[in-house]
Amino acid sequence: MVSTASSQMTHINTLANGITLIVTENPVADLVAGRIFLPKAGGRWESLAQAGLFHLMAAVLTKGTENYAAVEIAEQVESIGASLGASTSNDYMAISLKSVTRDFQTILGLAAEILRQPTFPEREVELERKITLQNIRSQLEQPFNVAYKQFRENMYPDHPYGMSILGTDETVKSFTREDLQAIHKKHFRPDNLIISLSGRITLEQAEAMVEQAFGDWQNPEDALEALKIANLKPTGGNWHTTQDSQQAIVILGYLTGTVEDDDFFALKLLSTYLGNGLSSRLFVELREKQGLAYDVSAFFPTRLNQSQFVTYIGTAPKNTAIALQGLHKETQRLVDAPLSEEELQIAKNKLLGQYALGKQTNAELAQIFGWYESIGLGVKFDQDFKTHIERITTTETHAAAQRHFTKPYVSVAGSVEALSLLEDIELS
Template identity: 50%
Template sequence: MINPPIHRSQLANGITILTIANPSADIVSGRFFIQAGSRWETAAQAGLAQLLTSVMMKGTDRLSAAEIADRVESVGAGLGAETTTDYIKLSLKTVKLDLVDIFKLAGEILRTPNFLDTQIELERKLILQAIRSQTEQPFNNAYRQLRTALYGTHPYSRSSLGTTSTMAQITRQDLVDYHQTHIRPDRLIISLAGRITPAEAIDLATKVFGDWEIPNIAAPTLVTEPVTTQPQYQVEHQATQQAIVMLGYLAPPVHDPDCIALKLIDSYLSNGMSSRLFVEMREKRGLAYDVSAFYPTRLDTSHFAVYMGTAASNTQIAVSGLRAEVDRLCLEPLSAAEIQTAKDKLLGQYALGKQTNGQLAQTYGWYELLGLGVDFDTQFSQAIQQLTSVQLQATADKYLSEPYISIVSPQENGAVEVVTG
């Protein structure tokens, strides 16, 4: 798909509207991004944003949960909400004929959730079940342990679900206060993609949100301390059939120029069955049930991680093998063929991620929220193409020299070993 035209406008109350014209199908998808999320929670209220988005969908001042579900399902539309680290999001998908009604419903959910006690308790129970389920999954435990070592008290150390303790203590007033503080027009980005013109999008947003006034309180600001942790080697034992070995490194946020080079390194290591980690660790050495890497896009300090699921007897071999593959990036430049293959994979995958209206609304709305702007779409592809093996080696050497190591092993019951250094 050729990049569609994108129109950006702003209402008087601060709402940003992106319109991505794609008339090829009679479908409109939307994303309503709020500058909030688990990054804006205190440690004592971890999980608050998650509970908020769950309960928001379960009733407004005018409609019950059943009535909301009926209005969506009766026309075959989609409407949902979620919390991430750096934002809260409502998503919609509908045929053009029903867009006005579904858009109005989304606006009502955002603006006037009723936070019924019965729905709060129901959603709380479901989230507590999800938290308990996570504790039974070795990968999640290894990742939790790694985040804690990497970030210390920074909000990125915490799961967006919170903990059983914090989730149990969140009150209805906490939800009301968070909603009043964060869900406001000057923190809202609306991204619409499909058979819709900019004039139609602006008119619809004005009718639904134009009378929404900015509160007479300052917009919330977030001040987080710099991440200053030291590498650790941690082992947690759990009843599992395999070991999870995870190596992590503090990495730059999305606005750092080095971010793009690390995205290409991530692609080289983990993109598909011909990736370096898959070929070396699984195909050649037969060590891995699962092996990959990931580098999340973050507004604050991010992290780069490589991991492997393997037999418990292979734990130390997995640690040394993963570390050798990362160290190789610091010591040896990639060949011309290796770097071109990584570029082709990454840019091909990136293009495939913008095929549907939902993907378009997500991509450009997300860029706007991150402060990158819609032009970043073109800038990203150009920057990837220009990267050299020398630049990749320098970036790897800068960030990927000393790992934080997190292991979940089936060997003993409940113990956690920590070695700092």
């Protein structure tokens, strides 16, 4: 049992059939929100030939069960003012649900039927396939997506993180209803389920509801084997794509470690310092002082496998070379000298403030606890996060920068004019 706040209490329990249940008692509003995670599902469980299969699964999952057609499912959800949907990411697949407390058993029961007895109607599969293909093609028209696709594919060769969660035109066209049935049979099982609930509900009430909806669901005899993904070694490199656009997108980033890496918290703070908000270093230096950026930022996603530390800028084509040099200068500044105590404290205050603001609703609480459990950190990580951030020193952030910011990956999408300015650029 983990205490999360004076008015909230979070419990975790494992049920008889292997389902992990997390319950955050938050009686402020007469609502319950839930996230049902499948940690052994999502993009990292796809082969390169299967890229996008779990995304298509999420799109079709709510479109029919053995007892209800798609329109009947929608009518049930809307008739009680609830919400229900499925999504997928690199590291998991999830079902999201929310309703007033008195109707939560109803919406949970419907979610159970969707998880356990989807029918994947051919008509719905074809419709969602067409929508996905349209989204893939639309992304190829957006300069940032083009540059980031190029960046991601070259940083993660022959790795599931190198593929878009949507898949590719080729893979999505190849999927069949039978493919969806096969991954459903393999991955949808009680011992691959984490149910995280938050709201006006007790642990006892939640256990009774989950038992009613999922208690008779048994695991197959075959275990779902752990996925093995080899660690990559940073290589760096430069990749350019011609894109007829009024701005150039420049991405500069570095391959980093996993959520269990010793530098994880230091890199979170460096990302916040460099690219989070209007007071961040990149915004002030490259946009406010030099006028180079339409958009500039940095991000360091929390990933189960090796993550990436990314900086990017959208700039006028004539400024492409200067913008790239600016990004590199600011990351190398962190390698050359440590942050000041004041700079580090400002980054800590900003990161912890935004972290707290991200846990205001029942949906956010259900998401964060279920997510932490699904990637192996556990619900206690919520408390540990603040402690770890507060303990980070300038020496540790400096060491993290020196370890990771050595071999830059550079991806640029822009006009012929923009790319020509990069011919003589060498980053040292």
